[in-house]
Amino acid sequence: MKKSVAITLGVVIVGAGSWVGATWYTGKRIEESSQRHLAEANEKLAKITPLFGLRIDQLKYERGLFSTQARYGLSFVKSDSTPDDMPAGMVEFDATIEHGPFPKSALARGAIAPKLAFVHSEIAKTDNIKELFELTNGVSPLAGDAVISFGGFATASATIAPVKVEHEGNAVDFSGMTVNGTFDRKLQAITANALVETLSVNGEKSDDPVKMTMSGLTMDVNSRMGKFGLSVGDSNIKVKRIDVVKPDEEVKVSLDNLGYGVKLSEDDKTINAEATYQTGDIVLNDVALGNGQAVVKLAKLDGEAVKQLSDTYNQIVRQYMMGASDEGLKDEQFDVLLDNAGKLLNGNPSFSIDPLSWKTAKGESKLTFTLDLANPPNVKELTPQEILVKAIKQIDATLVISKPMVRDLMVQYAIKKEGLDATAAGAEADEQMRSVSGMAEMFNVGKNDGDNIVGKFHFADGMGDLNGQKIPAEELFAGLLGATGMDDEGEPENMDMDPEEPAAAAAPADLMQDFDFDTVNAMLSDMSYSPRKEDGEEGPVLILAPANTGATDLRVEFLCNDFTEQCHDLVVTATYSSKKPVSLKAINAWNQEYRWTRAYLDDKNQAVLQMDMNSEGGIGKENLQIMLNTFFSIAEDFSVASKAAPAK
Incomplete structure (x- = not known):
């Protein structure tokens, strides 16, 4: 044998021996670390699934020279607190682990640098x-491949198999899902992209017929473990269409470009969060x-306080899930919550x-809101x-409401749903917009500013300002505390009631559930209308002094329920008699401009102006007084308008 051939053969033998030795060593290293990684995985599962206890077990591990065949099982671990309907049995996974440093499947994918393993x-x-x-026609429903480096960095891909199901004329067609991503164990960083091309459900033969198609679902994740022990990064979900x-209800809806995204970022001391919701054309x-x-932001959150609050919250949840909720919040947990809330x-x-x-071709309506917080002392x-x-x-x-935008939506609805022509739909929409604009001004929730209704609220230094109207903090927050069942001293209300009696829902002091005669009578007396009571067909009637209204007869009628004797409707009527009757043209012109009253000619050819009010759900005394004053002003x-437009 020539010397050069012998040298070459020796190099090959040494190289092959080194490769085999390295492969054997890598396989041994993988086996030794597998139990540790399995224990870590089960520890994490126990923390995030306290109610039903997910667990992974190693069922088989057969190590060969170049590869290992393993099987793992995923199952529920039942306890006294586990729901009875939890499924039994185990879902098993087969794994083929090709040992490094040069696993053949990794080489086939172009990964020529040494790797710890390739796992299918x-x-x-x-x-x-x-x-x-x-x-899935015999295909494994879930399969994945991973190339793992010695430093703990891995690239992976996974597939969920397509599914087609037909049953009694109904069908589901799922294109499957593909997932590609990376994992860096050192940085605890994850990137992932998932894609579902189509999902269609045809349930036209079901009891509730429906047909749905979704296309272009993508999910993206890019996160890492932050310095405060919380994951930071970006994630989003998007649906193309x-x-x-619903054929039985003649409903057809299409939505384009739906999206939801979250961004979590941090600096040396704080964490910031931003959530974005969006939809294309509907x-x-x-x-x-x-x-x-919609874009929602949380800024300048103390990182350490957020971590402590998160840990305490998770601890409380685990206690509750494990059936320890009767113990309540422990003193140390309460102290941690209070202390970290202050730090936050x-x-x-x-x-x-x-x-x-919200935006259409005719305009955009928009709300912006900012709340800045501080830490109260003591x-x-x-x-x-x-x-x-x-x-x-x-x-x-x-809050900015675009009147052209709202009007356009009203017109389209009236044409499509109510069958009106464009002219009638436009006239109805104009009338409704005048009503909305008037009510916004009446209740001081907004001001008319050209094509917009604009409402503004500002609060600082214990004083609120709603469109120029000052609201002290005591008045602003009293209703909020009352809604929680607490008084301004922090004590639950109705503590002195008989424990045998059920607690009735407390209503705000000025909120009327029905129109009380004495209250309305006193209100009108204070307004100098000198009310005089008469009996009406459906309840009492108050005859008022016409004052400056110009009416010949002015009255308020209570419409009451014969059984409950509660009066939920109030009708205010002004009647005008004149030598020259008001023309129908003038009446119609009035009704087109003023939504909250109606005008008509009675059987005596007298002009009548009327407004109805309803107390269902409650009406505030102040709002009632505003509405009465508004009617008298409109009257x-x-x-004046009726006298300026005599009959022709």
């Missing part, structure tokens, strides 16, 4: 899930409803919605109301 895994076909394999048809029964978005407020965190918007010495006032540093909110305008 898939759900095994067992008796308890054989029906699932029937749906959804179509839903079409309902061929009516274009527009598109919208020390950085003056803020919450904002900027914007919440919290334990303050009442709940004082805590609220001192914790809220500032509130700024602006005066009607008198």
